[in-house]
Amino acid sequence: MTAARPTPLPIAFAAGTLGIALFSGMDAVMKGMTIAMGVYNAMLWRFAAIFVITSLIYLAGRPSLPGRDALRFHVIRGSVTVVMALSFFWGLARVPMAQAIALCYIAPLLALALAAMLLKEKVGREVIGASLLAVAGVGLILLGQARAQMGEEALLGTAAIIGSAVCYSYNIILMRQQAMVAGPAEISFFQSFIVGGFLLLAAPWLAALPPAGQIAPILLAAALATASLFLMSWAYARAEASYLAPTEYTSFVWAALFGWLVFGEHVSSYTLAGALLIVTACVLAARRKPGLVARDTEAALP
Template sequence: MRVASPALAFAAAVAGIAVFSGMDAIMKGLVLGIGAYSALFWRNLVGIAVSGVPYFARPRPKLTRAAMKLHASRAVITAVMSWLFFWGLARVPMAQAIALSHIAPLLALFLAAWLLGETVGRRTVLASLVAFAGVLVILAGQANTDMGPDAFRGAVAVLASALCYAFNIILMRRQSQLAGPGEIAFFQSLIVAGAYALGAPWLADWPSGFWIEIVGAAVLAVVSLGLLGWAYAHAPASTLAPSEYTAFVWASILGFVVFGEQLSIWTVAGAVLIIGGCLWAVTDRAAMPVAEAALP
């Protein structure tokens, strides 16, 4: 594997997050138009073709059982995570949803402690309280702006999605060491679409008039997966983790430009606490091994 500089890997991760944020904006419109289940089913179905063409067009390393196990595990978690996130995203502003989802890296530290036996330091515990305070600030902002019970359910769904994403963080680094970006993107689309296909006859609607958005979302999802897969293959998760927080900036811009969503002071304050808590936690010496815990 050609060695890349940490700066280049970080730039690729930031680009991947920016592209993914664009996909989020398209998906929010799709969910509002045809529902979360239909939007995700058709996007991943199209994603099989979009990711399959480059994957099969070039020589590929032999698919290993270990890699396939990780593809399946991560894809199943992704199927649940995606539905929760996009169902919630349709009910809350983009910036708020992304701010809440930023608690995932901190949750990953505790999951790594539980699943991998890593040590959780005192600073991590205190940082988790800071981040949790950020969640409460955002939810308090919802109450003050009277967004209604549907918005609260959306926020809860985003938080549940963040828990799933924390599992994904644990798997991502190991997966990127066993498979290339093209393989990761193809099998994620294939397995996630297969999972949604189980309920498609009853839950998926035909997306008349939405095909351009579906194809666009599929292309952006595959490009983002490729960029992030490449970045995580060339730099440790501890180096790349801060790139996740640029999503709040992209979501704020896209939410305002595409949906006319105003950025509330409650969301900004909550995001600062969540992001600050997560960054404080990952600088804890006792928590640092978590970033490399998923290495084979």
């Protein structure tokens, strides 16, 4: 039996970029849902819809039970996702979309350090200097927020988003580890199952039926999230986390566009300059030559 043909890294990069675009659209839908019915119910009903979609896709293939390693990564990533998503969407309802996404750009930079520690991927010495540059970018965004006098709610929202970004940096590493032992359908199914299970623990106290006007947004958010997860799982199975991390930067364009079209938000010069510093820092830290995934790695993919 011949080894599977390797996937060119630019194709994996393009798939990851498209996944980010769809996820940015989901963020815009979720912001509206969070404002309408609160972060918990927006999350609960979105994951309920995702669970139905992914169950149909995953179970149609008559899958076998996941192995021990795969199940461990499913549980760990699901747990991290709960904290990451709740804090992000809570903060997103309180700050402009472009600002929230710009702050999240520290996640790929943190992921580079984690990739070196956990995945043994090679990361250059530029990481320390790039980290300082990224911190300066975050400071610039916060300075703009202070000058705009957005209020205490926006400050708390900003803190929540930074906390979410820290969780997401680990999530990037988990995507790579998880994608090496499970396929996209399995990953999507178990993530919706585990995250939904965690959310259901608080249902007796917090759950409420969604308003009729929120049914379509719930289904749209679920479809966008599922498609995004499939694309990103496919991409991270074929390229290293440190190579794909920069795809996150394209979300700023989408966040600015959706924020303007849907919520009438405008990007401040401070947010734009801060995002530029953070993106520059991450690109400098992640510089590498493109190539192909090793044949033995590609052949082992599910």
